Amino acid sequence: MKDIKSYVNQHKDRFIDELIELLKIPSVSADSAFSKDILKTADAVKNALEKAGCDKVEICKTPGNPIVYGEKIIDKKLPTILVYGHYDVQPADPIDLWDSPPFEPVIKKTKIHPDGAIFARGACDDKGQVYMHVKALEYMVSTNQLPCNVKFMIEGEEEIGSVSLAWFVERNQEKLANDIILISDTGMISNSQPSITTGLRGLSYVEVEVTGPNRDLHSGLYGGAVANPINILAKMIASLHDENNRVTIPGFYDKVADLSSAERAEMAKAPFSLDDYKKALDIEEVYGEKGYTTNERNSIRPTLDVNGIWGGYIGEGAKTVIAGKAHAKISMRLVPNQDWQEITELFKNHFEKIAPKSVKVKVKPHHGGQGYVTPIDTIGYKAASKAYQESFGVAPIPQRSGGSIPIVALFEKELKSKTILMGFGLDSDAIHSPNEHFGVFNYLKGIETIPLFYKYFVEMSK
Numbered sequence: 001m002k003d004i005k006s007y008v009n010q011h012k013d014r015f016i017d018e019l020i021e022l023l024k025i026p027s028v029s030a031d032s033a034f035s036k037d038i039l040k041t042a043d044a045v046k047n048a049l050e051k052a053g054c055d056k057v058e059i060c061k062t063p064g065n066p067i068v069y070g071e072k073i074i075d076k077k078l079p080t081i082l083v084y085g086h087y088d089v090q091p092a093d094p095i096d097l098w099d100s101p102p103f104e105p106v107i108k109k110t111k112i113h114p115d116g117a118i119f120a121r122g123a124c125d126d127k128g129q130v131y132m133h134v135k136a137l138e139y140m141v142s143t144n145q146l147p148c149n150v151k152f153m154i155e156g157e158e159e160i161g162s163v164s165l166a167w168f169v170e171r172n173q174e175k176l177a178n179d180i181i182l183i184s185d186t187g188m189i190s191n192s193q194p195s196i197t198t199g200l201r202g203l204s205y206v207e208v209e210v211t212g213p214n215r216d217l218h219s220g221l222y223g224g225a226v227a228n229p230i231n232i233l234a235k236m237i238a239s240l241h242d243e244n245n246r247v248t249i250p251g252f253y254d255k256v257a258d259l260s261s262a263e264r265a266e267m268a269k270a271p272f273s274l275d276d277y278k279k280a281l282d283i284e285e286v287y288g289e290k291g292y293t294t295n296e297r298n299s300i301r302p303t304l305d306v307n308g309i310w311g312g313y314i315g316e317g318a319k320t321v322i323a324g325k326a327h328a329k330i331s332m333r334l335v336p337n338q339d340w341q342e343i344t345e346l347f348k349n350h351f352e353k354i355a356p357k358s359v360k361v362k363v364k365p366h367h368g369g370q371g372y373v374t375p376i377d378t379i380g381y382k383a384a385s386k387a388y389q390e391s392f393g394v395a396p397i398p399q400r401s402g403g404s405i406p407i408v409a410l411f412e413k414e415l416k417s418k419t420i421l422m423g424f425g426l427d428s429d430a431i432h433s434p435n436e437h438f439g440v441f442n443y444l445k446g447i448e449t450i451p452l453f454y455k456y457f458v459e460m461s462k
């Protein structure tokens, strides 16, 4: 594309400033205290899309957070790209672990980001990556090089399960009709080795409650004579993995799509240093399912993890008490062919079954979604590959990710189109963690790569 590099270079300071403004609004979807900020952010995204050149932009009401929809239709006969992303962010907690306030963005250099990185909640996941698309559109429209139609659908509930988006997609098939869905909400291997995400894991998220006696008890007077729900919960959770770190829920692995040894060998070619991995996390050894490598464990294998556990006394000092209840939040990452609702059922039945009679157990399913694998022999993949090749000067590697974007499988079902995951973040960008950041290099490279995708996708569609 004509002058894309020089356009980005000329406008980069403004691109960064605009993103910083967007990052200042704390659009946390999990906490209703931020619902005004959610609306403010939706407004800001709407304005940005209008300014960038969309002809029609609207804030679509849903039973939950609004969806920002924008479009620029230049010719109905040309292909249509649907860009999806999310403007909501994860809670910033624990806030004291941030080196600078999560909603007061700062640019700092890091070892991995010598050109600087923008530190703020949502910088990489996903406001920064959404904004790359807005600026790519600005470039294409302002230089008269938009080669096809484009639709934007930016939602505000991705981090809490995209419930309203599913509702919206089911009701707006025609409006959302497209030839390909383009998403930047994933990562790549490194800044010198780009990769295209070809798979996402599914998810089943549940909350469990174990109830013992009808009230908190003196741990001396009653201790040893009644079931302690926290002890029991810990034991039940521990039993969910065997000595090979495999999940013990009957049927859990039944539908798992196994990879051929050729596919596994192909995966193993991706550059990866176990030493660097351990060093970056300050761990002596990795841990996981026997018989699989680290990269396999975190992408092609299903998992079960406790995300939070609570109960009893956690205040200062010591209080001798047996709590009446114990709780845990548990997520299961799933792989293709595992059905999240079926897995939720299997979990529930098993967890209720392994509980001793001395306690009562409740399992409450939260959200979930199916995994996704993208084929690599499609025009979409080839166009994305060519775009990365041109902007990075290196051919990208296909790589399956361990994260989840459950709505992608639903897109395919409802809109009958494939998704291309062009992510520009790095695993080390600390998404969902304190000190989330997004490399300035990554942000600008994204803006540079996206128009090339449009160009090659349209060329190859002819």
Ligand code: BES
Pocket: 125, 126, 158, 159, 160, 161, 162, 185, 186, 187, 200, 203, 367, 401, 402, 403, 404, 405, 406
């Ligand atoms: N953008 C992430 C998912 C992601 C990140 C995929 C990096 C691949 C690489 C997304 O915002 C996210 O956090 N998804 C949630 C699931 C959702 C249902 C809460 C996740 O993966 O935990």
Ligand code: MN
Pocket: 086, 125, 126, 158, 185
């Ligand atoms: Mn995301």
Ligand code: MN
Pocket: 090, 125, 159, 431, 432
């Ligand atoms: Mn996220």
